Amino acid sequence: MIDRVITSGTFSLDGGTWDVDNNVWLVGDAREVVVIDAAHDAAPIAERAGGRAVKAVVCTHAHNDHINAAGPLAARTGAPIRLHPADQVLWEQQYGAEVTYEPLEDGEKIEVGGIVLEVLHTPGHSPGAVCLYAADLGALFSGDTLFKGGPGATGRSYSSFDTIIRSIRERLLTLPPETVVHTGHGDSTTIGAEAPHLEEWIARGQ
Template structure:
């Protein structure tokens, strides 16, 4: 494996359905010594750029369209010029933060992106939002799950545009079928594994 996984946690707010809460978000930076992709762009672009450390950013990949996962997109784009990828089913959420400005490219199920010579596979995993996706990196036994799967169970489905049934199916059919030793890198909180989240009752739990 030629790529490494970098990380930063940033703090800010999440707003939906007239409510605003404080949250800590993970941003994951995947690449080699020359190039990388950024998975989610929460709150503080400068903290993410510190981990990028001067490498070429090939793309900013968004796991979904909630504002706490894309608030730093503008500053990262200004700094890097990297293309911004979002699943089109979450465009209505994007438009709440960046009205009149479109993402550069669509994420679709089965799409493969390459960074540092390694393939990153797009898995459409609707439920937390209609356009939620995960990114599977087989060479590192890693999957980046956004808010679809976090340590201890499924992501939340209490807000607008969420679907608990769809989320359960996405986790069961797209994530728990990955190799058991796959490390899960979520949008919030600590890493976990597919083995741990396959335990009875875990993935059915709404966080």
């Protein structure tokens, strides 16, 4: 039900560029999938989807390393791109007005292959950052909001440490502790593993 493709490329913002490896998640069944964070290269993502219909390309946020394969993948598969509109300014840095998306809303439920993905608006890493919660799978797709070891980075434009901490505390740490957190980069973790460290993160971030 959950597949991962790791793609490599660069992340650019505020005049800097960094090499990154991204987790691209495919959620669905043998007939259809949703792609979460189409990063860097559409070809291996489409290959992993195989003959399955791509129902949507969902972006957890609009930093370029999470969306730079969304346009090509959507063109290849005919799937709509979904993004929270609060990240419009970041989207335009990558695509301008050439590629469009359908707005995501907090609380929206995306159904694919008998699985329901609930959209949780979790601003902080970016204004429109979202996580996708699949209660039936006991899984959260956190993008760059929560990682193994702490919150996503907030030292660049359009980000806020206080906001990401509030999002994590109110929207994520309230989920069942056994929930597996599938992140935008690196290894997965669980809500229960991360929750005890919230105050440490706050102390580090001040």
